[in-house]
Amino acid sequence: MSPTTPAAGxxxxxxxxxxxxxxxxxxxxEILFWVGCAGAFDDRYKRxxxxxxxxxxxxxxxYAVLGLEESCTGDPAKRAGNEFLFQMQAxxxxxxxxxxxxxxxxTACPHCFNTIKNEYPALGGDYEVIHHSxxxxxxxxxxxxxxxxxxxxxGRRITFHDPCYLGRANNIYEAPRDVLAAxxxxxxxxxxxxxxxxCCGAGGAQMWKEPEPGKKDIxxxxxxxxxxxxSGAAEALANLGGVETEKSAPSRHDLESSIIAVSCPFCMxxxxxxVKHEEQESRVQVFDIAELVASAEGINA
Amino acid sequence: MLEQxxxxxxxxxxxxxxxxxxxxxxxxxxxxxxxxxxxNAAERFKKTVLVAFGQQKMFKRLTPALLHLIVYVGFxxxxxxxxxxxxxxxxxTHRFLRFLGxxxxxxxxxxxxxxxxVILAVVAFWWRRNRTQPVRRLTxxxxxxxxxxxxxxxxxxxxVLMAALFTMNTADLKLHQVSGETMPGTFPISSxxxxxxxxxxxTLHVLExxxxxxxxxxxxxxxxxxPSSKHFHIIITFPNVWFSRLVPQGQFSNVESITHxxxxxxxxxxxxxxxxxxxxxxxxAPTSFGAKDVEDLPWTSLMNAYSCTECGRxxxxxxxxxxxxxxxxxxIIMDTRDRVEEKYESPLIFRPNMYxxxxxxxxxxxxxxxxxxxxxxTPEELWACTTCNACVESCPVNINPLESIIEMRxxxxxxxxxxxxxxxxxxxxxxxxxxPWAFSPSxxxxxxxxxxxxxxxxxATVA
Numbered sequence: 018m019s020p021t022t023p024a025a026g027x028x029x030x031x032x033x034x035x036x037x038x039x040x041x042x043x044x045x046x047e048i049l050f051w052v053g054c055a056g057a058f059d060d061r062y063k064r065x066x067x068x069x070x071x072x073x074x075x076x077x078x079x080y081a082v083l084g085l086e087e088s089c090t091g092d093p094a095k096r097a098g099n100e101f102l103f104q105m106q107a108x109x110x111x112x113x114x115x116x117x118x119x120x121x122x123x124t125a126c127p128h129c130f131n132t133i134k135n136e137y138p139a140l141g142g143d144y145e146v147i148h149h150s151x152x153x154x155x156x157x158x159x160x161x162x163x164x165x166x167x168x169x170x171x172g173r174r175i176t177f178h179d180p181c182y183l184g185r186a187n188n189i190y191e192a193p194r195d196v197l198a199a200x201x202x203x204x205x206x207x208x209x210x211x212x213x214x215x216c217c218g219a220g221g222a223q224m225w226k227e228p229e230p231g232k233k234d235i236x237x238x239x240x241x242x243x244x245x246x247x248s249g250a251a252e253a254l255a256n257l258g259g260v261e262t263e264k265s266a267p268s269r270h271d272l273e274s275s276i277i278a279v280s281c282p283f284c285m286x287x288x289x290x291x292v293k294h295e296e297q298e299s300r301v302q303v304f305d306i307a308e309l310v311a312s313a314e315g316i317n318a
Numbered sequence: 319m320l321e322q323x324x325x326x327x328x329x330x331x332x333x334x335x336x337x338x339x340x341x342x343x344x345x346x347x348x349x350x351x352x353x354x355x356x357x358n359a360a361e362r363f364k365k366t367v368l369v370a371f372g373q374q375k376m377f378k379r380l381t382p383a384l385l386h387l388i389v390y391v392g393f394x395x396x397x398x399x400x401x402x403x404x405x406x407x408x409x410x411t412h413r414f415l416r417f418l419g420x421x422x423x424x425x426x427x428x429x430x431x432x433x434x435x436v437i438l439a440v441v442a443f444w445w446r447r448n449r450t451q452p453v454r455r456l457t458x459x460x461x462x463x464x465x466x467x468x469x470x471x472x473x474x475x476x477x478v479l480m481a482a483l484f485t486m487n488t489a490d491l492k493l494h495q496v497s498g499e500t501m502p503g504t505f506p507i508s509s510x511x512x513x514x515x516x517x518x519x520x521t522l523h524v525l526e527x528x529x530x531x532x533x534x535x536x537x538x539x540x541x542x543x544x545p546s547s548k549h550f551h552i553i554i555t556f557p558n559v560w561f562s563r564l565v566p567q568g569q570f571s572n573v574e575s576i577t578h579x580x581x582x583x584x585x586x587x588x589x590x591x592x593x594x595x596x597x598x599x600x601x602x603a604p605t606s607f608g609a610k611d612v613e614d615l616p617w618t619s620l621m622n623a624y625s626c627t628e629c630g631r632x633x634x635x636x637x638x639x640x641x642x643x644x645x646x647x648x649x650i651i652m653d654t655r656d657r658v659e660e661k662y663e664s665p666l667i668f669r670p671n672m673y674x675x676x677x678x679x680x681x682x683x684x685x686x687x688x689x690x691x692x693x694x695x696t697p698e699e700l701w702a703c704t705t706c707n708a709c710v711e712s713c714p715v716n717i718n719p720l721e722s723i724i725e726m727r728x729x730x731x732x733x734x735x736x737x738x739x740x741x742x743x744x745x746x747x748x749x750x751x752x753x754p755w756a757f758s759p760s761x762x763x764x765x766x767x768x769x770x771x772x773x774x775x776x777x778a779t780v781a
Contacts, residue, residue, distance in 0.1 A: 027773040033766040034465070054753035063765040064451070071771040084763040088752035096606060096705045097741050098727030100573045102748060104580040112584075135569035140577060164776060181706040186568025214710055216637040221705030228701040232642030239637075257681040258454070259635040260712065262379050315605055318770035 019210055028318045031074055032157040033041055035084040036117050046081040048147075049119045051133065053126035054089050055282030061289065062125075062282040067123055069149055075316045076161040080123075086113050092128040096138070097222035098142040104140065108131075111142035125307060127182035128220075134187070139236045148183055150193040157199045167275035167315025172249050175272055175309075178239065178288060179214035180206070180281035190230045193280045196306050199312055202276075207246045207262040215239050215259060217291075219283035240277075240291025244301065247275040277303045323369055325407035326535075332538035332561035339545040341548045343554075343624060350617030350660055351605070363562050365716075371561040376716040379631075388439040388477070390430040393552070396483070399429055403534050415491075415729030416502035427505035430487065433480045434507050440473045440480075447473075460649035464669035465548065465628055479536045484508060486529025488515055493522040551627040555715045558625035561618055562716040563595035567707045570724055571616075573607065578696050586703045610727025611689040612658040614723055622717040623655035632709035637665075638702040645676060645702035647709040653694035654722060658677035660685060691726050700737055702743045 028300035039046060042264040050073065054262050056066040073080045089265045091106030110133075114122075122144050145191035175197055183189045190211045197204055209215045218228070218235025228234055249267040277292065279285050311317055319534075368374045373390065376383040402415045416422050446453045447469060456469075487508040492515045515522065521639050534620035544550045581588045594602045609615045632647035633639050639646050649671075656670035673679035678696060683686045691697075700723055709719045730736045737745070744754045 028770045029773045031766075031769045031771055032771065033763075035763075052765070054755065058753055058755055058763045060624055060758045064634050066765050067769055070766070070769065075774065082763075082766075084766075085759065086503075087762065088759075089748045089754060091748070093744060093754045094748055096724070097737060097744055098724060098731035099737070099746070100576050100607065100728055101580070101732060102745055104573075104576050105583075106748060106752075108541055108580055108584055131566075135566050136572065139572040181704070181708075182568050185707040186710050189568050210449045213635070213708075215640075216706035216708065218637060218641075218704055221703050222744065223704050226701070226738050226740040228641075229638070229643045229645070229698055230700075231638070231644075235637045235704065238641050258640040259708070260631075314774070316400060316771050316774060317717040318772045 029285045031070060033070055033082045033084075037084070037086065037117075039081050040117055045118060048123045048152075049114070049117075050080050050082050050120045051090075051122050051124035051126075051129055052082055052087060053124060053129045053282065055286075056125055057087070059282060059286070062285055062305075064268045064283070065125055065282070065305040065307050068305070068317065069307040071311050071313070071316045071318075072153070072162065072307060075314065076156055077173040083113065088113075089137070090129045090132040092132040093222045093225060095132070095221065103136075107137055107140050107142070108244070111137055111140055114142060114144065119144060121145045121147070123147045123149055123152050125280070125282070125305070127180040127186070128283070131186050134207050138215045147191070148187075148189060148280070149307055150183065150196060151189060152305060154192040155198060157310075162310060162314055164199045164201075164310060164313040165315075166313075167317070169311045170200040170276075170309065170313060173276060174201045174205055174270055175200070175202045175276045175278050175308075176205050176207055176243050176246050177210070177278045177280075178217065178282050178284055179210060179280070180245060181214070181216050181220050183280060184214055185212060196310060197278055200309060205246055205267055206263045207242050208263045209242065209259050210258055210262045213260040213262045215242065217279075217281075217284040217287035224283050224286070234291075234294075236287035236291040237294050240295055242276045242290055243288065244272065244292070244295055244297060247277070247301065249273045272297060272300045275301045276309070277301060278295045278306055278309065279303060280306050321409070322408060322410050328535065328538060329404065329407070332541055335542050336545075337667065339542065342383050342665070343545055344656045346615050346662045347620045347624065349613045350615050350620040351613070353616040353618055355618060356642060358533075358564055363727070364560070365562055365564075366556060366560045369562075369714070373714065375712075375716075377395075379383070382629075386441050386566055388432070388435045389443075389639075392436040392439075396429055396436075397426060400534070400537060403530065407534065413502055416731040422502055426487075427506050429483075430505050430507040433483055435568040438479050440476050442472050444470065456636035458630065458633060458646055458648070459673060460646060460652050460671055461628065461630070463671070464559060465666075465671065468547050468549075469628070471543075472547065475536065475540050481538070482529045482536060483533035484511060484529075485584075486526055486533060487748065488512055489522045489525035489529060493519060496522065506654035528600060536741070539683035540665070542631045546665035548626060548628045551625050551715060552624045554621065558592055558621050559716050561621065561722075563618075563718060567710050571721065573728070575605070576607070583770055606729060608730070609665065609722070610691045610729045610733070612654060612661060614652070614729070615690075615722055619718070619722050619725070620654065620658055622719075622722075623651050623658065625715045625717055626651045626655065627715070628652060628712070631712040631714065632717070635708040637704055637706060637708065637710045643699075644696065644703040645699045647723075649677075650695055650699065650719050650722055651717060654690060656696055660688075691729060696725060697730055697736065700730065751753070 024268035052066055055062040088110055095103035097309050122133060127148060130146055130148045163272055177197055217239050246267055247267040277288050279288055285303060285305060292298050292301050292303060376386055385770050405414050406412060447456050487505050488511040491501050491505055491508050492512045496517055496519055578590045582590050606614055628648060630648050636647055659665060659668055659672055682693060703723045706718060707720060747756050749753050751757055
């Protein structure tokens with residue numbers, strides 16, 4: 018059930034272009050792919066980074082990464098209240114980006130996306146910043162990615178978990194759903210979705226600390242909702258707190274081979290941990306939308 | 319003539335007292351730090367029309383939205399009749415708007431139907447609050463004692479005002495009937511009630527006057543109750559929505575003073591602007607990083623506190639609160655209002671929330687020095703926030719609890735170095751490794767090693 022089934026064709030090694038090399042050759046990329054710390058270091062999200070690079074290579078976009086010159090955007094520091102550290106990080110990154118004359122940035126992390134797009138301009142960093150869900154949506158709309166030729170997701174149950182920093186923070190709700198819709202899968206919406214989506218529990222630097230004492234972990238609350246949505250356990254969804262976007266009760270369905278789709282590295286960690294907590298990891302998988310696209314396109318190796 | 323003089327004096331006294339109270343609230347709001355919210359008039363106007371006048375955000379929850387709409391529209395329409403009462407009271411006329419003719423019929427009929435609906439809506443509101451298991455968001459540690467009583471007082475006053483209105487109309491109607499005169503206007507509800515009233519003209523006249531005076535005196539009293547109450551939202555919602563943040567919700571405020579420091583560190587030739595000076599030319603004490611007390615918050619956050627109706631939509635969607643953590647965004651907003659009124663100007667009725675063990679509060683003995691941070695809001699509440707913006711999104715009057723939370727976190731981290739230890743570890747990882755985890759920066763590009771893709775023959779044709 019892993020979306021790594023290789024399609025027919027040649028394997029090709031990718032040498033990811035680094036900005037410093039391009040600059041040395043006096044070249045400039047069309048887009049800079051901002052990998053982010055999770056994309057670079059977190060074993061699970063590295064697979065998302067690699068899937069996204071395969072897509073970039075596949076469509077022939079002229080891209081580059083900063084490689085070792087990239088540093089934390091400062092998002093976790095700023096959300097935790099350490100404005101000083103945030104600004105140090107931001108200025109360092111802005112110096113690097115401006116030094117290369119970067120105009121357009123794509124990133125697979127909503128936190129990096131939000132920080133660079135909204136908080137760098139006040140510190141002298143003005144770029145066009147695109148989240149990978151929007152970028153993938155554009156590739157699909159332009160026909161550059163056909164989401165065919167690889168693994169078929171037809172009929173598989175997928176529910177999308179909205180990342181706070183993409184959704185409420187920046188009002189992007191449809192791009193990831195459009196990408197998933199292209200998979201021809203069976204998309205089901207959680208009751209708390211879009212502007213009413215429930216946080217995975219990792220934002221605001223929670224990713225790096227233990228939660229405060231309470232009755233339950235937030236990621237468990239959210240994962241239970243996702244699982245109940247996928248399996249159509251209406252009674253489990255009867256007493257959710259918060260505002261519900263979706264009113265209709267889902268129909269009963271076997272959980273087997275269902276997917277929770279995310280588009281944020283921290284949501285990935287929280288939802289994966291939640292699925293393990295509910296002991297459903299053999300039946301339900303958590304994938305980033307870029308992984309699903311690369312898999313459907315048949316370009317994984 | 320005596321009635322007119324009494325009315326005039328009451329009108330002047332009620333208005334004067336109200337203006338005096340508003341000035342105190344205004345002063346309280348402007349103890350906050352300056353923040354430039356000028357410009358973008360067209361966008362602000364649109365927001366005010368949609369969110370404040372149009373109650374756009376209320377309609378996320380249909381039942382309370384419809385109940386609230388009835389009371390809101392009732393309030394606005396019945397205020398046209400209050401205008402009539404004021405003119406009648408000052409000039410000694412009776413129902414001076416009768417010159418509207420058929421328009422007066424429509425106005426009075428609308429008033430009466432709305433008045434009856436308001437009573438029904440208020441009963442429903444009361445039931446939602448006071449039954450054995452109230453609506454969940456109408457409970458919580460911050461919603462006991464005065465806030466709970468305040469909510470009910472508002473409902474009771476609304477019923478009393480409507481009852482006075484119906485007494486006045488019914489008595490007037492019957493008075494006209496017994497004396498064989500035609501009453502101007504159409505009164506669908508009062509015409510059902512005339513049977514309950516006596517037929518004696520003298521008594522009816524007294525009843526009509528009692529209803530008239532009770533209604534207007536009730537309004538004068540209620541007007542001056544507003545500044546002590548959450549019901550003040552009926553006024554301050556409009557400026558509060560007008561001065562909403564217009565940037566994406568994910569964009570947190572920039573701390574200018576830190577920007578100057580960081581720029582100076584990175585570029586020694588950078589000229590840091592001179593510190594602010596007082597009117598006498600002496601340097602002012604530097605402001606703290608973040609917020610320890612109300613005056614450290616931007617003035618917009620203090621206006622937020624005065625706009626809160628304590629409806630709890632924020633708390634009901636808060637992921638931390640939903641999973642049993644101490645954090646309640648509503649409590650932080652209510653604490654802010656309590657604290658600014660405790661430290662600066664107090665309203666006529668002032669019963670600040672006192673917390674105990676259930677909110678994990680140390681007993682506060684020294685009220686004057688119990689700052690907003692720690693005195694009312696505990697670090698445990700602040701550190702439970704995931705900055706997910708659900709509270710901001712949910713607030714029907716565009717209050718931003720997240721901004722206050724971040725300002726207090728800034729104080730904890732930058733002034734007190736009081737972050738949880740795990741966060742300090744994260745900070746030093748960012749400083750040393752350029753990543754929040756303890757990975758070597760030289761491994762940052764390892765993800766690109768041995769990266770293969772399957773070449774698609776038809777890639778060109780797909781494109």
